[in-house]
Amino acid sequence: xxxxxxxxxxxxxxxxxxxxxxxxxxxxxVRTRRLLNMAGATLKVALIAVMLYGVYHxxxxxxxxxxxxxxxxxxxxxxxxxxxxxxxxxxxxxxTVYAIGYLEGSPNRSRFFGFFSLCVSATTGIAMAGxxxxxxxxxxxxxxxTWPLVVHNGTxxxxxxxxxxxxxxLVGGVLLxxxxxxxxxxxxxxxxxxxxxxxxxxxxxxxxxIAAFALLVLGLGVKASLVPLHGWLPLAMVAPAPVSxxxxxxxxxxxxxxxxxxxxxxxxxxRLTSELGVLAPLALxxxxxxxxxxxxxxxxTSLKRRLAYSTVSQVSYIALGVAVLGPIxxxxxxxxxxxxxxxxxxxxxxxxxxxxxxxxxxxxALDGVGRRMPLTMAAFTVGALGMIGVPPTxxxxxxxxxxxxxxxxxxxxxxxxxxxxxxxxxAYFLPLVYAAWFRPPPESWPKDRRPRRGLEAPWLLVGPPVxxxxxxxxxxxxxxxxxxxxTWGRLIAAREFGW
Amino acid sequence: xxxxPTVAHWIVGPILLPxxxxxxxxxxxxxxxxxxxxxxxxxxxxxxxxxxAHLPAAGPLHYRVGGWPSPLGVLLVADGLSLTLVLxxxxxxxxxxxxxxxxxxxxxxxxxxPSAAPHFWPLWLFVCAALNAVFLAGDLFNxxxxxxxxxxxxxxxxxxxxxxxxxxxxxxxxxTLVGSMAYLMGVALLYAATGSLDLPAIAPxxxxxxxxxxxxxxxxxxxxxxxxxxxxxxxxxxAHASALGPVSAVLSALVVKAxxxxxxxxWHQAFPDLALPAARDxxxxxxxxxxxxxxxxxxxxxxxxxxxxxxxxxQVGYLFLAFPLLHGPGAADAWRGVVYLALAHAFAxxxxxxxxGVILRVTGDDTVAALPGAAKRLPLTVxxxxxxxxxxxxxxxxxxxxxxxxLLTTAIAAERWWIAAVLVAGxxxxxxxxxxxxxxxxxxxxxxxxxxxxxxxxxxxxxxLALAGVALGLATSAPLGLxxxxxxxxxxxxxx
Numbered sequence: 004x005x006x007x008x009x010x011x012x013x014x015x016x017x018x019x020x021x022x023x024x025x026x027x028x029x030x031x032x033v034r035t036r037r038l039l040n041m042a043g044a045t046l047k048v049a050l051i052a053v054m055l056y057g058v059y060h061x062x063x064x065x066x067x068x069x070x071x072x073x074x075x076x077x078x079x080x081x082x083x084x085x086x087x088x089x090x091x092x093x094x095x096x097x098x099t100v101y102a103i104g105y106l107e108g109s110p111n112r113s114r115f116f117g118f119f120s121l122c123v124s125a126t127t128g129i130a131m132a133g134x135x136x137x138x139x140x141x142x143x144x145x146x147x148x149t150w151p152l153v154v155h156n157g158t159x160x161x162x163x164x165x166x167x168x169x170x171x172x173l174v175g176g177v178l179l180x181x182x183x184x185x186x187x188x189x190x191x192x193x194x195x196x197x198x199x200x201x202x203x204x205x206x207x208x209x210x211x212x213i214a215a216f217a218l219l220v221l222g223l224g225v226k227a228s229l230v231p232l233h234g235w236l237p238l239a240m241v242a243p244a245p246v247s248x249x250x251x252x253x254x255x256x257x258x259x260x261x262x263x264x265x266x267x268x269x270x271x272x273x274r275l276t277s278e279l280g281v282l283a284p285l286a287l288x289x290x291x292x293x294x295x296x297x298x299x300x301x302x303x304t305s306l307k308r309r310l311a312y313s314t315v316s317q318v319s320y321i322a323l324g325v326a327v328l329g330p331i332x333x334x335x336x337x338x339x340x341x342x343x344x345x346x347x348x349x350x351x352x353x354x355x356x357x358x359x360x361x362x363x364x365x366x367x368a369l370d371g372v373g374r375r376m377p378l379t380m381a382a383f384t385v386g387a388l389g390m391i392g393v394p395p396t397x398x399x400x401x402x403x404x405x406x407x408x409x410x411x412x413x414x415x416x417x418x419x420x421x422x423x424x425x426x427x428x429x430a431y432f433l434p435l436v437y438a439a440w441f442r443p444p445p446e447s448w449p450k451d452r453r454p455r456r457g458l459e460a461p462w463l464l465v466g467p468p469v470x471x472x473x474x475x476x477x478x479x480x481x482x483x484x485x486x487x488x489x490t491w492g493r494l495i496a497a498r499e500f501g502w
Numbered sequence: 503x504x505x506x507p508t509v510a511h512w513i514v515g516p517i518l519l520p521x522x523x524x525x526x527x528x529x530x531x532x533x534x535x536x537x538x539x540x541x542x543x544x545x546x547x548x549x550x551x552x553x554x555a556h557l558p559a560a561g562p563l564h565y566r567v568g569g570w571p572s573p574l575g576v577l578l579v580a581d582g583l584s585l586t587l588v589l590x591x592x593x594x595x596x597x598x599x600x601x602x603x604x605x606x607x608x609x610x611x612x613x614x615x616p617s618a619a620p621h622f623w624p625l626w627l628f629v630c631a632a633l634n635a636v637f638l639a640g641d642l643f644n645x646x647x648x649x650x651x652x653x654x655x656x657x658x659x660x661x662x663x664x665x666x667x668x669x670x671x672x673x674x675x676x677x678t679l680v681g682s683m684a685y686l687m688g689v690a691l692l693y694a695a696t697g698s699l700d701l702p703a704i705a706p707x708x709x710x711x712x713x714x715x716x717x718x719x720x721x722x723x724x725x726x727x728x729x730x731x732x733x734x735x736x737x738x739x740x741a742h743a744s745a746l747g748p749v750s751a752v753l754s755a756l757v758v759k760a761x762x763x764x765x766x767x768x769w770h771q772a773f774p775d776l777a778l779p780a781a782r783d784x785x786x787x788x789x790x791x792x793x794x795x796x797x798x799x800x801x802x803x804x805x806x807x808x809x810x811x812x813x814x815x816x817q818v819g820y821l822f823l824a825f826p827l828l829h830g831p832g833a834a835d836a837w838r839g840v841v842y843l844a845l846a847h848a849f850a851x852x853x854x855x856x857x858x859g860v861i862l863r864v865t866g867d868d869t870v871a872a873l874p875g876a877a878k879r880l881p882l883t884v885x886x887x888x889x890x891x892x893x894x895x896x897x898x899x900x901x902x903x904x905x906x907x908x909l910l911t912t913a914i915a916a917e918r919w920w921i922a923a924v925l926v927a928g929x930x931x932x933x934x935x936x937x938x939x940x941x942x943x944x945x946x947x948x949x950x951x952x953x954x955x956x957x958x959x960x961x962x963x964x965x966x967l968a969l970a971g972v973a974l975g976l977a978t979s980a981p982l983g984l985x986x987x988x989x990x991x992x993x994x995x996x997x998x
Contacts, residue, residue: 069979070976070978071904072982111878114877139898140899141898143898143903147892154941154944157944157945165941166937173930174930176897177926177929180910181914181926184907184910184911185914187911188914
């Protein structure tokens with residue numbers, strides 16, 4: 004029982020325990036709830052900072068608890084785990100701040116924040132899972148903890164979205180479970196090891212390996228919203244804005260994409276995936292998803308739905324980076340886990356602000372909002388430019404590495420996909436930015452909830468998107484600092500490819 | 503057999519202490535009865551825990567009551583299987599006792615309040631004693647007697663609610679008598695063939711013959727009828743749905759387990775050689791049909807308690823799905839899995855019925871359509887339903903997941919794909935009917951509602967059971983270690 008053993012567990016508990024306490028709080032206990040939320044979020048970030056420092060200096064942190072004969076629950080802080088766990092902890096901190104402001108005065112907040120904390124606990128568990136069974140445990144927990152948030156409003160649309168969400172994710176969970184059980188039946192425990200744990204078993208039959216891979220990736224593809232498994236994501240837009248942030252950036256979609264990365268690199272490994280020839284179908288699926296999502300985004304008139312389809316498209320950059328198979332494309336895919344999260348959460352915070360403060364929900368109602376809400380729209384602009392991939396934003400780094408990686412991997416078609424997607428990104432984001440800044444504002448807004456003095460909206464709502472927008476710029480400008488996602492992406496790729 | 507011979511005497515505790523409390527409860531003033539019940543059940547729990555603590559060192563205990571030799575005496579067996587079930591039973595009955603005390607406490611206008619509460623406590627304790635006696639039974643005739651006691655006491659408890667429950671109770675009585683009759687005829691044939699009623703003595707003396715097959719078929723058919731395996735489940739939903747809240751919980755969580763565990767024990771300890779693969783597959787196939795049929799019926803029910811009762815039909819099917827996996831390689835994991843699933847279901851199902859009882863008592867209406875607002879009025883109860891539901895679905899991190907995972911990996915390793923498919927499909931069906939309930943409960947009510955004030959024992963005992971079902975999904979090493987002790991040789995030898 005030392006710090007090496009305890010730290011990963013504490014990271015999970017730092018949100019789990021406050022979450023459970025929050026469930027028991029009375030609705031009126033606003034201050035206690037706020038204190039618990041912020042204390043948990045701060046503690047989590049601090050614990051992760053300690054682990055980041057350690058992992059960067061080659062320390063190893065591992066929590067191992069026995070679950071079944073020969074099978075342990077393992078939480079392990081590897082560089083890949085740190086990439087995701089840092090992202091979700093930092094964004095959770097900001098989303099908690101935002102959610103406190105967003106939900107002020109609304110009903111059932113104890114329930115909301117309880118499940119909210121449970122979601123993040125599950126996500127940190129997913130990020131640090133040291134074997135496939137642990138991953139499955141936390142992955143299913145995430146499904147369960149998210150559902151009450153999706154249906155939080157209790158409206159018929161919210162319930163419909165919740166039903167669809169469950170139908171997709173539970174079936175996906177079953178596929179994942181079958182794939183995982185199959186691998187366990189073949190080899191016993193399946194740890195996550197850089198280079199692939201299955202490479203330790205050289206004479207496994209091909210058929211079951213390919214079938215299990217398909218089950219795992221399809222199961223994960225539901226949360227990663229690979230077309231045609233993406234149907235739940237646009238519907239889930241009825242949930243409150245902090246939940247959208249959670250779905251699109253901090254937790255759910257990311258968990259699916261991260262799982263695909265884990266399965267490809269740490270279960271099967273670079274060599275086995277190329278031997279089995281399973282990456283070509285994944286690449287095709289990712290390419291179709293990227294293009295389809297972009298086209299559908301262009302067709303949407305609701306701002307949140309446009310952002311949702313944009314997520315469908317952008318998250319598959321990660322799968323594309325994995326599927327192209329080469330160290331540089333891998334770096335592109337890995338950094339995009341972080342970059343997409345920070346950029347998309349910025350956009351959702353902004354969309355939430357527009358809806359809450361001005362009652363603006365549609366993409367054709369953005370005329371002149373830049374004058375009324377300059378900070379929000381400045382953040383939105385940075386996020387949108389990042390999604391398009393304009394330098395010096397973080398999105399540029401992603402696309403650069405993906406593009407160069409595709410050329411290196413002789414995958415010219417992937418470059419074409421990236422180019423077309425970028426043009427479509429520009430087509431669905433730039434008109435919004437233009438309208439916000441250069442068109443005259445209307446006579447009056449559908450509603451206007453300006454605080455009596457000071458900012459354009461409560462600072463709890465304006466602060467988070469401004470901070471994330473600054474991070475987007477920072478990650479693009481200072482991409483080679485040791486704390487940047489790019490440095491970690493390089494470190495991970497080097498270890499996966501055994502440099 | 504044991505290092506400390508005095509420990510073996512404790513084996514009668516889980517049977518005698520509730521029985522003693524029942525006898526006293528007949529005579530005691532009404533006010534003292536719940537306390538007597540609590541003392542009897544907790545005593546049973548403590549003695550069982552003491553035995554379980556000694557079992558790893560001592561190995562399975564065979565105890566002859568009064569020291570009488572084989573044909574006359576009563577043989578009790580404390581092994582992993584029996585003690586796991588006795589501990590589960592006494593823990594659940596203990597929680598349900600505190601619930602029942604609050605539930606039966608005079609509340610003049612409460613719906614479903616029985617007029618015959620005085621008879622409740624003795625019957626309740628009889629059921630507890632009989633359950634433990636069936637689990638610990640080491641010979642076929644002793645099992646028959648205790649099953650009869652269990653059946654009659656259960657009928658009495660069902661009939662206590664009066665009204666529609668009387669019809670359901672009568673049907674239950676007929677079923678339990680028919681089942682016992684078939685079982686008794688089978689036992690008679692077995693005795694004629696082997697000259698013994700002791701479980702350990704039967705297997706070596708039993709040769710394959712038409713007479714032996716008939717005996718096995720009769721015994722099994724009788725037990726299946728009492729376990730309510732599809733298509734013999736017709737009597738279960740009305741009986742379990744119309745009984746009082748705490749009674750439903752014990753019937754659905756534990757009483758059907760008594761005959762299931764006996765079936766499991768007989769098939770693997772009394773006549774393992776006669777349990778042919780084809781017969782195992784037949785039980786598995788019936789289990790698969792039960793999972794699907796029970797799940798679909800649960801989805802269609804309008805009343806919460808009827809839904810939970812059909813869920814039991816489905817979950818009983820899960821238990822029988824393990825039979826085809828219980829021989830050959832992987833049988834050890836299948837054995838662990840099926841026992842784990844049995845205890846997972848016991849905790850989840852008792853929590854669900856207790857929670858449904860709270861809703862019925864508070865609102866007077868347990869239709870699913872009347873659930874909106876429940877999350878606001880009874881947050882703890884709805885949370886209980888959620889936790890128990892997750893365990894029933896077999897999703898992590900619950901005991902239901904552990905059981906299902908063990909069966910699933912065994913089924914895949916044995917390439918029994920249809921079993922794997924039914925295991926996961928049943929989980930999805932469970933999710934469908936449980937989330938139907940939860941979604942309705944989260945809806946806002948038509949009129950403004952506030953949190954209800956309840957006797958704390960009602961909400962918290964249900965919650966404690968649901969929580970135990972989750973905790974057993976994380977703290978697995980102690981129960982798994984216990985289950986392994988004295989696992990039948992056919993299963994243990996096949997371990998990889």
